[in-house]
Structures are given as structure tokens and as C-alpha cells.
Amino acid sequence: MRMVWTFLFALATSVAFAASPEDDYIAARDKAIAAIAALNDANTATETIDAQNEKALADLQQRLAGIIGPLAVKDFPATGTINIKSLSDSDIGYGMLDGLRYTKGDDGPSLVATTRGLLERWLQAKAAETDESFKLPASIDEALKLDAFYTQAINSDAAFEGTLDLPLKRPEGADIAFARLGGWTQDVGPIYEQEVIVTLVKGNSVMITAAPAAPAVPKIPACDAVWAAADAAAQKFQEAYQASDLKDEKAFESSNAAWDKGDSDYRACMGQHLPGDPAFPALLAQAQALADQMAGK
Known part of the structure; x- marks a missing residue:
């Protein structure tokens, strides 16, 4: 057994x-x-x-x-x-x-x-x-x-x-x-x-x-405007960076920060406005x- x-x-x-x-x-x-x-x-x-x-x-x-x-x-x-x-x-x-x-x-x-x-x-x-x-x-x-x-x-x-x-x-x-x-x-x-x-x-x-x-x-004009403003600010920092003989790293970092914030703000804007758009139910x-x-x- x-x-x-x-x-x-x-x-x-x-x-x-x-x-x-x-x-x-x-x-x-x-x-x-x-x-x-x-x-x-x-x-x-x-x-x-x-x-x-x-x-x-x-x-x-x-x-x-x-x-x-x-x-x-x-x-x-x-x-x-x-x-x-x-x-x-x-x-x-x-x-x-x-x-x-x-x-x-x-x-x-x-x-x-x-x-x-x-x-x-x-x-x-x-x-x-x-x-x-x-x-x-x-x-x-x-x-x-x-x-x-x-x-x-x-x-x-x-x-x-x-x-x-x-x-x-x-x-x-x-x-x-x-x-x-x-x-x-x-x-x-x-x-x-x-x-x-x-x-x-x-x-x-x-x-x-x-x-x-x-x-x-859909494109939401208010959100596109948020991104356009951020992109314009970032481009100015990029121009300052390129114009600097020493390639000012602060200007370079500021341009990236402006783009990153603009991207985040744009998506937040879309999240806020899209639920009220006629396309949302579909x-x-x-x-x-x-x-x-x-x-x-």
C-alpha cells in the first residue's frame, strides 16, 4: 500500500x-x-x-x-x-x-x-x-x-x-x-x-x-491656437540658439520645454473640448x- x-x-x-x-x-x-x-x-x-x-x-x-x-x-x-x-x-x-x-x-x-x-x-x-x-x-x-x-x-x-x-x-x-x-x-x-x-x-x-x-x-480651433502659440515661442528660442556663437544651451532647452508644454496643453484642450463636438457620439x-x-x- x-x-x-x-x-x-x-x-x-x-x-x-x-x-x-x-x-x-x-x-x-x-x-x-x-x-x-x-x-x-x-x-x-x-x-x-x-x-x-x-x-x-x-x-x-x-x-x-x-x-x-x-x-x-x-x-x-x-x-x-x-x-x-x-x-x-x-x-x-x-x-x-x-x-x-x-x-x-x-x-x-x-x-x-x-x-x-x-x-x-x-x-x-x-x-x-x-x-x-x-x-x-x-x-x-x-x-x-x-x-x-x-x-x-x-x-x-x-x-x-x-x-x-x-x-x-x-x-x-x-x-x-x-x-x-x-x-x-x-x-x-x-x-x-x-x-x-x-x-x-x-x-x-x-x-x-x-x-x-x-x-x-475634428480639428478644434481653440486647441490649434494653443499649439500655434507654443510652437511660435519655441521657434523664437530656436532662433536665439542658432544665432548664438556659443550655441546657448539655455535657449535650446527653453525651446524644447515650450514644445513639450504646448503638446501637453494641446492634448488637454482636446480632452476638454472634444466631448462637446458633434463627432464625439460616433x-x-x-x-x-x-x-x-x-x-x-
Whole structure:
């Protein structure tokens, strides 16, 4: 009898500590990152590194497909491609959210799907970052409130700048439904081509959809005037900097400060005025429709 119980205990213990598919994925991803880092350190030819990167990404994509399963969201394909762009920390697209990306053409909406477990692991790693510019809170609720989350999670070549949050009615069965309006940029100033980004957490499923704002976010003269004044002030500081023989650093810093403040004031102005614009109800409706679509309604 003791042998039977010993066997059963050993079996139960092995099952309890067996690696999950998510554990296997993370281990494979980290191993691939380490291998590519070693190739970079050895000054391996770029072509060899690129080939290794593509091979590893293909393997990780297959693992993610097994974890996430087929997507069942109306108007999106059932299969996606890996969201991470590169496994080399020297490349753009390194460190993006572990998940699969589904698209409806180059200019259409995109959807990134992952699991709650993978998102939580990703956020925990971001929370432990020593570089403050990459640091994010470990809490999903708190992370979704930050533009830096979307910048790091779902895009590789531009920063996300939020305009305002769009209130949602949480679909039945969803744990979290959050929507933000904003745009992607590599500079300061107005962003006229914006997107509605909606995140839905339902059980173990996490989906983030980004769609071009429909209708387009209107230009609000009062806010454009705020930016124009800030830009004019910054340009004067730039002229003073260029005219100085010693390249007055104070003038240079003042110009950047004026642009940064103007950018912040412009977005605050848009957040204040946009809810009263005739286009706003349609933007709300678009965000709600995306949330409902992801929830299977």
C-alpha cells in the first residue's frame, strides 16, 4: 500500500510542477533572446542573425497559436502572426507584448490577442525594468491608463499619445473593458490621424483592438491656437540658439520645454473640448462596438 501511495504522490507532484504551455513559451523565448544576444556579441554576420531571428519567431508564433487558439472575432481572420517584431534588443520591435496580431489589411483595424497570464508576466517584467523610460505598473488596470503601455505593447516605430479615454459599458462576461482615443507620433504637436484603442479582458483572454477613428477626430480651433502659440515661442528660442556663437544651451532647452508644454496643453484642450463636438457620439459608438465585437456580441 505504501508503494501505491508513494507512486500516487510522486505522480501528483510531477503533474503539479509540470511546466505549462505558457512556461514553455517564456522559456523558449528567453532562450532565443539569449542565443541572438550571443550572436550579436560575437559580431556574427547580420544575415545569420536575421535568419536565426526569423526561425525563432516562427517557433514562438506556433507556440502562441497553441496557447491562444483560433480567434473568433467577427471580421478578423482566425489566425495571426506574432506581435513581437524582433528578439534582438538592438532592434526596433524588441520587447513587445507576447501575443498574436490579426489585421484587416494595411490600413484597417488590428487586433492583438494574448492571455491574462502572458500579459501579467509581461507587465511584471516591465515593472522590474531599471530604465525608468520602460517601466510600467504590474497591474493591468493601472497599465491600461498609460500611453506608454500602448507604445511598448502594440507598436514598434512610434509613441502613442492619448487624447482622452472613452467611457464604455462593459460587455457581459468581461472583466475589463477600456477604451482610449489617441494617435501615433515621433514628434510633438497635433495628431490628426487618430485611433480608437479598446482593450477587453474576459477570463483568461486579452484582446487589444486599434481602429482608425471614424469619423476622423475634428480639428478644434481653440486647441490649434494653443499649439500655434507654443510652437511660435519655441521657434523664437530656436532662433536665439542658432544665432548664438556659443550655441546657448539655455535657449535650446527653453525651446524644447515650450514644445513639450504646448503638446501637453494641446492634448488637454482636446480632452476638454472634444466631448462637446458633434463627432464625439460616433467615436463613443465605435469604441463600444469594438468592445462588443471582441466580447462576441
